[in-house]
Amino acid sequence: MLTLNLLPSTNVTLSKSRPNYPVSPSPFQPNLGSRNQKLRTLSFTKPLIQNGHPFRSSANQDSQISGPRLDFSRILRHPSGVSSRNTTQILEAASGTPEEVSPDGEIEVSKPKVNMKLVxxxxLWYFQNIVFNIFNKKVLNIFPYPWLLASFQLFCGAVWMLILWSSKLQPxxxxxxxxxIALLGPALFHTIGHISACVSFSKVAVSFTHVIKSAEPVFTVVFSSFLGDTYPLTVWLSILPIVFGCSLAAVTEVSFNFGGLSGAMISNVGFVLRNIFSKRSLQNFKEVDGLNLYGWITIISFIYLFPVAVFVEGSxxxxxxxxALGTIGNPNTFYLWVLISGIFYHLYNQSSYQALDDISPLTFSVGNTMKRVVVIVATVLVFRNPVRPLNALGSAIAIFGTFLYSQATVKKPKKEAVEKKD
Incomplete structure (x- = not known):
């Protein structure tokens, strides 16, 4: 067995109890006799590790067992000076199950590294995002009215959340x-970010819009700095490749359109301000989870956007x-494309919020960066957009800069937490 190879043999002590413990019960200690009987039967000498080698503990370092289970907390607080890490390694080897020490000294079984729910x-997050981008672009190619399409997508999200709430699938x-009132600001900026991205999708290739949207960290650093936040040098350096890569990709883009570029840039501004104002105005409503919060933002955004959409392009x-019907031929196909774009717009945002609830910000940032890469590749393959070598190089540099930014910004709060603790 694995435990036999990892642990030295344990000497079971069947000798009489130590002299300092009387065998016979005294009038003042009526339960001591039965206690010593258990000690004679179940006590053993605990092998400890020092400098990587097993050694025997002295008489005052014997670990006692007074029942069928090990008292792990006593082992961890053993006065022998052995670190809890070594002791934990012994216990992991003995049990065959990964274990970790909780803040109160208890040993807990850690979760498997591969979480199937998270996978x-x-x-779903990646798949839904790809489906949304493909069908959103399909609709805009034959029906170039992004204000109506963006409004319909928000409407689908609002209806979806109302169904979840009414059926009690979501509290x-x-x-x-x-x-x-606190939601009005974040919902307004969410509306600006969504409609601007949809306008960009209608004018340029999906891949180009996503490359420009990868520059969102640049706006985050700049706007947050104006509001008083400070960033280390590594964060500022990480946005340089983003700026350079996006510039190179824009210059070499075959489908370049100033309206598409400006739409993607305004989308970055809208979503960054949404995140900043959400953090500032909604910090007192922590009892509302991310999915419900996004649901209410979607409802208010639809109320914002649809009247403006009627005014801008309703005629x-x-x-x-x-x-559009004359172009596509089959009306049902057009309806299906519009419906898929609306449903999957909300679903991929819902999956991203669920992922953020279960993983660290660093993992989420890396996953979001890789999602953008997957979407760019998928849309290039589906729509067969021509990509020049310099354009591909610029896109890769920009996305790599986004990855560096995620690494630098997640290390910052960890460092501050350590300094605050010290």
């Missing part, structure tokens, strides 16, 4: 007037609808 969430949060919808 499923990441897979409905208790809201009040102050919560709605063109009927003519555009008939032209």
């Amino acid at each position: 499923l969430i990441f897979g 409905c949060p208790k809201i009040n007037k102050s919560f709605i 063109q919808w009927v003519a555009g609808y008939h032209k």
Whole structure:
């Protein structure tokens, strides 16, 4: 067995109890006799490790067992001066199960490194994002009215959340007037970010929009610095390849359009301000989980966007609808594309919030960076967009800079936490 190879043999002591423990019970200690009987039967000498070698503990270092289970907390607090890490390694080898020490000294069985639920969430997140980008672009190619399409996507999300709340599949949060007021700012910036991205998708290739949207960390650092936040030099250095890569990709983009570029840039501004204002205005509503928070932001964003969409392009919808049906031939296909784009827009955002609840910010940032790579590759393959070598190089540099930024920003709060603890 594995434990026999990892642990030295344990000497079972069947000798009489030590002289300092009387064998016969005294009037003042009526339970001592039975206790010593158990000690004679179950006591053993615990092998300890010092400098990587096993050695015998002295008489006052024997670990006692007074029942069928090991008292792990006593072992960890053993006065022999052996570190809890070595002791934990012994226990892991003996049990065959990875264990970790909790803050109160107890030993807990750690979760498996591969979490199948997390793998499923990441897979859905990537798949849903790819499906949304493909069908969103398909619709915009024959029906170039992003304001109506963006409004419909928010409408689908609002209906989806109402179904979850009414069926009790998702607990409905208790809201009040102050919560709605706090949501008005983040929902406004979310609306700006979403419609600007949709406008960009309608004018340029999906891959180009995502490359420009990878520059979002640049706006985060700049705006947060204006609001008083400070960043180490590594963070500032990490945004340099993002700026250079996006610039190189924009200059060499075959489908370059100033409207598409500006739309992606405005989208970055909107989503960055949404995140900043969400952190500042919603910090007192921590009882509302991420999914419910996004649901209410979606509902308010739809209320913001649809009246403006009617004003901006409402007069063109009927003519555009008939032209789209004439282009695609089958009306049901057009309806299906629009419905898929709306449903999967909300689903991929929902999966991202669920992933963020289960993983660290660093893992989420790396996953988000890789998601952008997967989406770019998938859309290039589906729509067969021509990609020049310098364009591909610029895109790779920008995304690599985003990865460096995620590494630098996650290390910052850890360092501050250590300094605060010291």
